[in-house]
Amino acid sequence: MLITGIKSKPVYAPLAADVGGRYHVLVGHGVGAEQLLRLVDELRASGGSSRASRRMLYATDLSAAPNAMATVREADVAHVRVFENIPALLEDFRTLLETSRMGTRLYVAGPEAFMGLVMRIANEFNLNRDEIRAEECGSRARRVHCIHCRAATESVTTNIVECSGCRRWLVVRDHYSRRLAAYMGVMVDAEMPGERPAVKDVFV
Amino acid sequence: MSHANTILVRVSAIEPLTPLIKRFALSPAAGGFLPAFSGGSHIIVVMRGATRVHRNPYSLLSPPNLLDSYQIGVRRMEVSRGGSMFMHDHVRIGSELEITHPVNLFNLDKLARKHILIAGGIGITPFMAQMEDLRAGSVPYELHYSVRGPEHSAFRDRLLERHGARIRIYHDSANDFIDVEGLLGNQPLGTHVYVCGPAGMIEKVVGTARIAGWSGSHIHWEQFSAPPVGDAFDVFLAKSGVSVRVPPDQSLLEAIEAAGVDAPYLCRGGVCGECRTKVLEVDGVLVHNDHFLSSEEKESGRAIMPCVSRAQCTKLVLDL
Numbered sequence: 001m002l003i004t005g006i007k008s009k010p011v012y013a014p015l016a017a018d019v020g021g022r023y024h025v026l027v028g029h030g031v032g033a034e035q036l037l038r039l040v041d042e043l044r045a046s047g048g049s050s051r052a053s054r055r056m057l058y059a060t061d062l063s064a065a066p067n068a069m070a071t072v073r074e075a076d077v078a079h080v081r082v083f084e085n086i087p088a089l090l091e092d093f094r095t096l097l098e099t100s101r102m103g104t105r106l107y108v109a110g111p112e113a114f115m116g117l118v119m120r121i122a123n124e125f126n127l128n129r130d131e132i133r134a135e136e137c138g139s140r141a142r143r144v145h146c147i148h149c150r151a152a153t154e155s156v157t158t159n160i161v162e163c164s165g166c167r168r169w170l171v172v173r174d175h176y177s178r179r180l181a182a183y184m185g186v187m188v189d190a191e192m193p194g195e196r197p198a199v200k201d202v203f204v
Numbered sequence: 205m206s207h208a209n210t211i212l213v214r215v216s217a218i219e220p221l222t223p224l225i226k227r228f229a230l231s232p233a234a235g236g237f238l239p240a241f242s243g244g245s246h247i248i249v250v251m252r253g254a255t256r257v258h259r260n261p262y263s264l265l266s267p268p269n270l271l272d273s274y275q276i277g278v279r280r281m282e283v284s285r286g287g288s289m290f291m292h293d294h295v296r297i298g299s300e301l302e303i304t305h306p307v308n309l310f311n312l313d314k315l316a317r318k319h320i321l322i323a324g325g326i327g328i329t330p331f332m333a334q335m336e337d338l339r340a341g342s343v344p345y346e347l348h349y350s351v352r353g354p355e356h357s358a359f360r361d362r363l364l365e366r367h368g369a370r371i372r373i374y375h376d377s378a379n380d381f382i383d384v385e386g387l388l389g390n391q392p393l394g395t396h397v398y399v400c401g402p403a404g405m406i407e408k409v410v411g412t413a414r415i416a417g418w419s420g421s422h423i424h425w426e427q428f429s430a431p432p433v434g435d436a437f438d439v440f441l442a443k444s445g446v447s448v449r450v451p452p453d454q455s456l457l458e459a460i461e462a463a464g465v466d467a468p469y470l471c472r473g474g475v476c477g478e479c480r481t482k483v484l485e486v487d488g489v490l491v492h493n494d495h496f497l498s499s500e501e502k503e504s505g506r507a508i509m510p511c512v513s514r515a516q517c518t519k520l521v522l523d524l
Contacts, residue, residue, distance in 0.1 A: 105417075
């Protein structure tokens with residue numbers, strides 16, 4: 001079974017301003033604060049984006065710099081909201097997209113598992129790849145979708161993991177679903193019950 | 205050749221829709237049904253005239269669920285190379301024509317949350333079939349249809365009957381024009397715009413969408429350029445070892461075909477890229493009339509789209 005080298009594994013790039021956009025929505029988590037603030041500076045410098053065109057949503061966690069929340073709150077944007085957890089941010093993000101207009105660009109910064117959840121909502125609004133830019137930073141832990149019981153196992157850092165739903169041992173593949181915002185987990189010892197590779201930290 | 209299998213059809217109805225547009229119904233000569241298609245598809249109609257063969261692209265305007273005949277709308281072009289005049293003046297009920305299988309280069313986006321269709325004149329035709337698909341779905345859509353005057357609004361009654369308030373018709377004669385800025389300046393996320401009509405209209409819509417910040421994946425347009433006329437020139441086809449003279453009123457592709465050499469094509473209007481051909485040698489300038497090659501490719505002089513483009517040179521060698 002192919003584990004790595006799969007095309008669906010997302011590729012990220014450092015955030016850069018898209019001056020073709022009329023409105024800019026910046027969404028970040030944890031250490032992603034730094035990337036968002038850098039982007040605000042770049043948008044300001046480009047001259048093509050007014051303060052009124054920029055909105056920012058940020059969820060903090062322990063990985064962020066101690067002063068991240070305070071700095072984000074002072075960003076030069078029309079609207080900034082800071083959240084204590086990701087679900088609250090996602091709910092607000094959905095409300096924001098419901099009233100957003102064509103010409104919007106989305107910028108996301110943070111761990112991949114977080115960005116996947118944001119982009120899954122963006123997909124529902126038919127925001128396409130040429131309207132979204134994403135920069136990965138922070139933990140590389142994965143959301144894993146069990147193909148047997150369909151449960152999601154969060155924050156997986158190891159090559160194999162016990163499914164949170166059905167307790168099967170799953171091998172984590174690079175096969176990524178944007179719709180599910182998760183990597184595929186497949187039972188590792190289906191053919192030889194009990195024969196499993198050693199557990200190793202690989203997504204850190 | 206990309207269309208080895210053409211379908212023999214018989215003209216089963218002809219109806220004048222405006223002073224310039226006629227609708228033709230084409231039924232399979234062998235009986236039965238024609239191939240299924242999706243809204244926005246076109247066919248190439250092969251017209252065998254007394255002195256030359258015309259191959260013109262026409263959008264299918266009949267509902268995609270009706271396959272006992274296809275319908276096309278043909279606008280009479282006075283200054284043309286003869287295809288539309290042939291259809292208007294020589295084709296009768298019962299005439300036989302060959303057509304290619306339908307190809308869709310103007311698809312509706314299946315994930316769109318709203319569709320805005322903008323048509324100018326004969327550019328209405330692909331939308332006629334697309335709107336049948338949209339009518340059957342649940343995604344909001346609207347058509348903005350610009351014509352010269354009331355007598356030129358082909359399909360007006362049918363459109364209003366099928367789509368009611370989703371249709372807005374604009375008459376140049378009443379100085380009533382589409383407010384493109386207003387239309388594209390305030391649309392919800394996931395909206396797609398589609399435009400088909402004269403070159404100026406397409407430029408206006410695409411340019412306005414870009415200024416309003418729309419990304420390319422939400423902007424769709426189709427324009428079949430008729431091959432422009434130009435000076436005669438000679439071309440040498442390296443693989444076939446044939447030398448061909450391209451007269452002023454014939455396209456490079458037509459001249460190649462008339463010489464008995466099979467060349468690939470799909471749209472014959474400079475949009476699809478199928479006929480892209482490698483230029484091995486040229487001692488003058490290529491006159492690029494297509495909407496497919498990038499400006500870098502056009503400047504490089506290494507590729508040409510024979511369906512619409514020409515050359516001003518004394519020597520042109522193609523990899524055909």
